Amino acid sequence: xxxxxxxxxxxxxxxxxxxxxxxxxxxxxxxxxxxxxxxxxxxxxxxxxxxxxxxxxxxxxxxxxxxxxxxxxxxxxxxxxxxxxxxxxxxxxxxxxxxxxxxxxxxxxxxxxxxxxxxxxxxxxxxxxxxxxxxxxxxxxxxxxxxxxxxxxxxxxxxxxxxxxxxxxxxxxxxxxxxxxxxxxxxxxxxxxxxxxxxxxxxxxxxxxxxxxxxxxxxxxxxxxxxxxxxxxxxxxxxxxxxxxxxxxxxxxxxxxxxxxxx
Amino acid sequence: xxxxxxxxxxxxxxxxxxxxxxxxxxxxxxxxxxxxxxxxxxxxxxxxxxxxxxxxxxxxxxxxxxxxxxxxxxxxxxxxxxxxxxxxxxxxxxxxxxxxxxxxxxxxxxxxxxxxxxxxxxxxxxxxxxxxxxxxxxxxxxxxxxxxxxxxxxxxxxxxxxxxxxxxxxxxxxxxxxxxxxxxxxxxxxxxxxxxxxxxxxxxxxxxxxxxxxxxxxxxxxxxxxxxxxxxxxxxxxxxxxxxxxxxxxxxxxxxxxxxxxxxxxxxxxxxxxxxxxxxxxxxxxxxxxxxxxxxxxxxxxxxxxxxxxxxxxxxxxxxxxxxxxxxxxxxxxxxxxxxxxxxxxxxxxxxxxxxxxxxxxxxxxxxxxxxxxxxxxxxxxxxxxxxxxxxxxxxxxxxxxxxxxxxxxxxxxxxxxxxxxxxxxxxxxxxxxxxxxxxxxxxxxxxxxxxxxxxxxxxxxxxxxxxxxxxxxxxxxxxxxxxxxxxxxxxxxxxxxxxxxxxxxxxxxxxxxxxxxxxxxxxxxxxxxxxxxxxx
Numbered sequence: 104x105x106x107x108x109x110x111x112x113x114x115x116x117x118x119x120x121x122x123x124x125x126x127x128x129x130x131x132x133x134x135x136x137x138x139x140x141x142x143x144x145x146x147x148x149x150x151x152x153x154x155x156x157x158x159x160x161x162x163x164x165x166x167x168x169x170x171x172x173x174x175x176x177x178x179x180x181x182x183x184x185x186x187x188x189x190x191x192x193x194x195x196x197x198x199x200x201x202x203x204x205x206x207x208x209x210x211x212x213x214x215x216x217x218x219x220x221x222x223x224x225x226x227x228x229x230x231x232x233x234x235x236x237x238x239x240x241x242x243x244x245x246x247x248x249x250x251x252x253x254x255x256x257x258x259x260x261x262x263x264x265x266x267x268x269x270x271x272x273x274x275x276x277x278x279x280x281x282x283x284x285x286x287x288x289x290x291x292x293x294x295x296x297x298x299x300x301x302x303x304x305x306x307x308x309x310x311x312x313x314x315x316x317x318x319x320x321x322x323x324x325x326x327x328x329x330x331x332x333x334x335x336x337x338x339x340x341x342x343x344x345x346x347x348x349x350x351x352x353x354x355x356x357x358x359x360x361x362x363x364x365x366x
Numbered sequence: 367x368x369x370x371x372x373x374x375x376x377x378x379x380x381x382x383x384x385x386x387x388x389x390x391x392x393x394x395x396x397x398x399x400x401x402x403x404x405x406x407x408x409x410x411x412x413x414x415x416x417x418x419x420x421x422x423x424x425x426x427x428x429x430x431x432x433x434x435x436x437x438x439x440x441x442x443x444x445x446x447x448x449x450x451x452x453x454x455x456x457x458x459x460x461x462x463x464x465x466x467x468x469x470x471x472x473x474x475x476x477x478x479x480x481x482x483x484x485x486x487x488x489x490x491x492x493x494x495x496x497x498x499x500x501x502x503x504x505x506x507x508x509x510x511x512x513x514x515x516x517x518x519x520x521x522x523x524x525x526x527x528x529x530x531x532x533x534x535x536x537x538x539x540x541x542x543x544x545x546x547x548x549x550x551x552x553x554x555x556x557x558x559x560x561x562x563x564x565x566x567x568x569x570x571x572x573x574x575x576x577x578x579x580x581x582x583x584x585x586x587x588x589x590x591x592x593x594x595x596x597x598x599x600x601x602x603x604x605x606x607x608x609x610x611x612x613x614x615x616x617x618x619x620x621x622x623x624x625x626x627x628x629x630x631x632x633x634x635x636x637x638x639x640x641x642x643x644x645x646x647x648x649x650x651x652x653x654x655x656x657x658x659x660x661x662x663x664x665x666x667x668x669x670x671x672x673x674x675x676x677x678x679x680x681x682x683x684x685x686x687x688x689x690x691x692x693x694x695x696x697x698x699x700x701x702x703x704x705x706x707x708x709x710x711x712x713x714x715x716x717x718x719x720x721x722x723x724x725x726x727x728x729x730x731x732x733x734x735x736x737x738x739x740x741x742x743x744x745x746x747x748x749x750x751x752x753x754x755x756x757x758x759x760x761x762x763x764x765x766x767x768x769x770x771x772x773x774x775x776x777x778x779x780x781x782x783x784x785x786x787x788x789x790x791x792x793x794x795x796x797x798x799x800x801x802x803x804x805x806x807x808x809x810x811x812x813x814x815x816x817x818x819x820x821x822x823x824x825x826x827x828x829x830x831x832x833x834x835x836x837x838x839x840x841x842x843x844x845x846x847x848x849x850x851x852x853x854x855x856x857x858x859x860x861x862x863x864x865x866x867x868x869x870x871x872x873x874x875x876x877x878x879x880x881x882x883x884x885x886x887x888x889x890x891x892x893x894x895x896x897x898x899x900x901x902x903x
Contacts, residue, residue: 162739163897165895183743186739186740186741186742191735196732197732197733210668210672213665214668214736216740219663242679258736
């Protein structure tokens, strides 16, 4: 794995990032440095601004304010350097669904400027590893959620990026597909590449990541190596609930009729 | 709560009817615009119903009255049969899979759903038409009695027909292919309207209504029109024939209900379409892999290949293309057929097809992000847009040429062929140029479901994009138009009119290139804004 602008350069450096949608502030001034070569989790409840942040970091959404650098290159001033180095799997955006899985990979790879034969070779291997070989000629529109995430991941990996951004890659994915995705990602970070992924499933983040950033209401509440963020709490889940101040809201007395067999 | 007793048969019917009423009411509550649209459509339907009611009553006593009444009822039944195929989401109680979790038995359910389907504008309209039909044919007390039964039976047959068709095809309708079909329904309606128009014109011509009689002789035995046939027979005194016809309609009703009930039982006890579809072995989608080898390599060929695949595979894109191709052919050729045409109408084909260059990125929907991730320079954007323009030309150039040659052949005006071709090419070039530019400057979302081609709130944008673009395209093509006019009015200009072909083609190519060059930096510089604009669908 080539280290782009040399060792020590963070994978992502974000400074003073803001985004408003009308009245609502989605991202309220984020400063963040994500170290290279790590498996990084961006966690937070729904509506915390994770997707907005990742969209701005990957150049799919223009920030109101702030700068983003990926491996030392400014996302908005130097798109040539940045776009070749990153792979993206966004949440809530479509793929070209009227192509088959194989056609989608062939299209993406060639659009990235890779030679045709190389694209086809990599596509075959990715389809095999991701257990999609049997459905490679089916249109993506007929794929299940898990299969869509996997073909999206294959598209994002095809050009061997230095940094991979995944927005909720395990959302709605069955356990078997999730394990497959996990295996591929672990192998990928093992070679020195960086994965940044967002999720609201703490157990998953805890078991996969060695570095986390916690987001809530458009701000970063905590970031650092997993152990540091977890601190004294028994699990990341507990630490997270404490950080976002959502502890102790356990519904009790009102639902006294629920369960117990009596109707 | 006592849920143990189950739901008795008698109590379901009012529940389902109330459900239907609530669905209607809640549909109206969603927005004022929807309410206005619904109310105006109800008023329109009622006006139309009243008009045909008056018309049918006026026909009473006319020798052709039975023929007209039979034909109208048969057409209406046909409408009921095809409606669920094209408007599957039109009536939510039509979808039995929504009730699958409830502990209901088929027989009471069929009764309840049938009662619920009698609520609405469609059944009301049908009732008006049936009333008008029997009034126009019934003479005598026996006929009036038959008429009352006939109206009820015919109405029930129509409604049961829609239900049975929906239940039999729900697997198709709830699948992706069914939704694709629904998108194409607008086209079917447009073509159907043309056919009706054609039929009406023939009826209006010499011979008139008597042409209907042979058709009516068949229809009077086909349910539900046979119920109206029964009234007619009884009016004539042939009671036996009338009874047989009425029994036919009743038998049809029973048959439809049995069919519906059987499908309903099967639907409620078997996995739904999505599960079955996921379990299906992968079918190989035939691609243009052979022809793809002819495309240029690199980004250009890749973009062209995807664009061309989408013309065939994406229902929205396909519908737009078929519309353009059809109108581009129909206008010049029909005008030529009627003898009123000008050869210059052939330029219509180029104009209609050029429209497909507009809103290129809107056609991608939010999948545009995949394109945006690979555009990092003006050069990338230029190659992307050029690939799309070339894909369009692969279809458009031969088609526009064909339409022009065809129109010329029909009018027999061969000397004009070169200049009309030149004019077409210039116009096409201007459309491609303005299309590329407005794709970058005024992108808008195309919703994937339904018939709308513009997302809510973006109608103005779409209007600027297409209308503004077409006006500018006409202005851009003005030099070639002016040259053609000048050659036509100057004495001896005809000798030089062939010059319009090379000049027009060259001008078209030049202006396309310029348009692409101007659109590229705008595309490359506005990627996030374009993505946001096309992701609303």
